[in-house]
Amino acid sequence: xxxxxxxxxxxxxxxxxxxxEHGFAGASLSEITxxxxxxxxxxxxxxxxxxxxxxxxxxxDVAGWFETNVFMPLRESEDPAAGIDQMFxxxxxxxxxxxxxxxxxxxxxxxxxDRFASEIQSYFAVWTRVLAAALKRRGFDTRAARETAExxxxxxxxxxxxxxxxxxxxxxxxxxxxxxQRTKGVHRDRP
Amino acid sequence: xxxxxxxxxxxxxxxxxxxxEHGFAGASLSEITxxxxxxxxxxxxxxxxxxxxxxxxxxxDVAGWFETNVFMPLRESEDPAAGIDQMFxxxxxxxxxxxxxxxxxxxxxxxxxDRFASEIQSYFAVWTRVLAAALKRRGFDTRAARETAExxxxxxxxxxxxxxxxxxxxxxxxxxxxxxQRTKGVHRDRP
DNA sequence: CAGATTGTGTACCGTTCGGTACAGATCCTA
DNA sequence: TAGGATCTGTACCGAACGGTACACAATCTG
Numbered sequence: 001x002x003x004x005x006x007x008x009x010x011x012x013x014x015x016x017x018x019x020x021e022h023g024f025a026g027a028s029l030s031e032i033t034x035x036x037x038x039x040x041x042x043x044x045x046x047x048x049x050x051x052x053x054x055x056x057x058x059x060x061d062v063a064g065w066f067e068t069n070v071f072m073p074l075r076e077s078e079d080p081a082a083g084i085d086q087m088f089x090x091x092x093x094x095x096x097x098x099x100x101x102x103x104x105x106x107x108x109x110x111x112x113x114d115r116f117a118s119e120i121q122s123y124f125a126v127w128t129r130v131l132a133a134a135l136k137r138r139g140f141d142t143r144a145a146r147e148t149a150e151x152x153x154x155x156x157x158x159x160x161x162x163x164x165x166x167x168x169x170x171x172x173x174x175x176x177x178x179x180x181q182r183t184k185g186v187h188r189d190r191p
Numbered sequence: 192x193x194x195x196x197x198x199x200x201x202x203x204x205x206x207x208x209x210x211x212e213h214g215f216a217g218a219s220l221s222e223i224t225x226x227x228x229x230x231x232x233x234x235x236x237x238x239x240x241x242x243x244x245x246x247x248x249x250x251x252d253v254a255g256w257f258e259t260n261v262f263m264p265l266r267e268s269e270d271p272a273a274g275i276d277q278m279f280x281x282x283x284x285x286x287x288x289x290x291x292x293x294x295x296x297x298x299x300x301x302x303x304x305d306r307f308a309s310e311i312q313s314y315f316a317v318w319t320r321v322l323a324a325a326l327k328r329r330g331f332d333t334r335a336a337r338e339t340a341e342x343x344x345x346x347x348x349x350x351x352x353x354x355x356x357x358x359x360x361x362x363x364x365x366x367x368x369x370x371x372q373r374t375k376g377v378h379r380d381r382p
Numbered sequence: 383c384a385g386a387t388t389g390t391g392t393a394c395c396g397t398t399c400g401g402t403a404c405a406g407a408t409c410c411t412a
Numbered sequence: 413t414a415g416g417a418t419c420t421g422t423a424c425c426g427a428a429c430g431g432t433a434c435a436c437a438a439t440c441t442g
Contacts, residue, residue, distance in 0.1 A: 023301040025217035029430060040431080041390045050431065101300050108356040109297045110214040117358075124356045147369060150353070154366060157352040158345030165299040165315045167308075175345060178338060220400060231401080232420040241400065 008046040008057070011036040016058045020101050024055055024112040052115065055107075059119045062103055065094065066127070074130040080137040081184075087131070088180050091156060098163030098172025105157045128153050135183060148182060155179045199237040199248070202227040207249045211292050215246055215303040243306065246298075250310045253294055256285065257318070265321040271328040272375075278322070279371050282347060289354030289363025296348045319344050326374060339373060346370045 014036045018027045029051070033039060038046075047053040069090040077083030095102065104123045107116055132149035136142060159175035205227045209218045220242070224230060229237075238244040260281040268274030286293065295314045298304060304311055323340035327333060350366035 021302050023214055023216060025214060026301060028428080030428075039391055041392080041434095044431075045389060104356075105352045106300045108352050109292050109300065110217060111212050113355060120356050121358075124353055147365075150362070150366065151346065151369060154349030154353050155342065155346055156349065158347065158349030161296045161299050161348040161352075162315055162341070162345050164304060165295075165311050167312075171341070174338075175341065178342060219398080221398080230421050232404095232422080234420095235401075236419060 011038055011043075011046065011054075012057055012061050015054050016061065016103060019055060019058055020103050020106060023106055023110065024051070024115070025110070027051065055112075055116065056119075058103065059107075059116060059123075063119070063123060066123070069094070071126060071130045074134045077134075080134040083134050084131070084138070084180070084183050088176055092173065092176055095160060095172070096169075098160060098169040101164055102157060102160050105160065124153060138183070139185065152179050152183065202229055202234075202237065202245075203248055203252050206245050207252065207294060210246060210249055211294050211297060214297055214301065215242070215306070216301070218242065246303075246307065247310075249294065250298075250307060250314075254310070254314060257314070260285070262317060262321045265325045268325075271325040274325050275322075275329070275371070275374050279367055283364065283367055286351060286363070287360075289351060289360040292355055293348060293351050296351065315344060329374070330376065343370050343374065 015032065018032055018035055022028075022031070029040065029043070032051075032054070033043065036043070043054075044050065047057065049056075070087050073086040073090070074080075074083045077086065094100070104120055107113060108120050108124075113120055128146075128149045131152060132145040135145035135148055140148060155175065156179065159172050159179075162175075163169055163172035206223065209223055209226055213219075213222070220231065220234070223242075223245070224234065227234070234245075235241065238248065240247075261278050264277040264281070265271075265274040268277065285291070295311055298307055299311050299315075319337075319340045322343060323336040326336035326339055331339060346366065347370065350363050350370075353366075354360055354363035
């Protein structure tokens, strides 16, 4: 009757999706048991601190994914342009071309932020910092690199909001293309 | 014992703030009664359909504010640059320099969007459209106007996310300055 | 195979949830 | 000042909430 198959990590993708869809407050235990396939017993065995610990685990998982697939390429690519290319590829893949929302952004907007302030803060801070460094290596001066990095990270978050508001993933990919272009230096709005 | 002072509209600013802070799911009736000062009786007298109707009223109110303070200036200013100036002034004021979150953006991100899909969609659609028209009048060609408008609206939403993540309103005002600059035409990232 | 460790289902806890019912207070109109 | 319309506090509802307790099953270790 009992399945011993489950590991803690197996639940995390489902948990992530639930928090993305409903936010922290809206993610109910009943939905969590349903979608993870884990009963309350297992859930509280793996996450003794309940929902908060589940969300924490998801945030860690996201941070790890970004570290590997976004930050590391930005830091370690010999050619900074290649690192930035990889960043955009990874972002488009991770957010399912705008059909998937940013969990950290969602948490940042409501009072959930207070529970996970440092994780949320560092997610964006690290992203902005490593992107700015890559832009600098690419020839941007310090100030322009920092500003452009901020604009790009904000632009991605904003594009996710708009894409979801319009239920239009093409909007997202178009926005990514333009942001990518901006990382290449002088940019004209009026051709 | 009973105060007859209350009008439906009096509750809306408090309701808006509550939904901004907690999202739709997280906004509990107990907090709503506390912060509006209205008992359940009054609340359900003014909003027979409960929370959903309260949120609807708040969305209408926001739409009205933007119509007056953002969209109308963009549409009707003789000088489109002046209209855009007014837009940024209004946005900075409305969002309290980034200390206040966008209610519509918050709703857009989680499953609350499904309840208010058309209101959310049209908020962003109208904004983008009237801004693009102003940019066109300012000399942008059709395509650049549309793209820049999309980038600016997304940029504002993203800046709100980042400002709140970092609890840093200066980040928001800086971002607004740069977005404003972009509405003035050719733009350089690498000076 | 014994015994600890790990994982799981179920019943249950008190609390809070959104929402309803309704008597009565207050206000508006005439 | 009468009487209807509008507003409000309170008591209450069933359901769902997050979380706990615990017996027991599966697995791992020796």
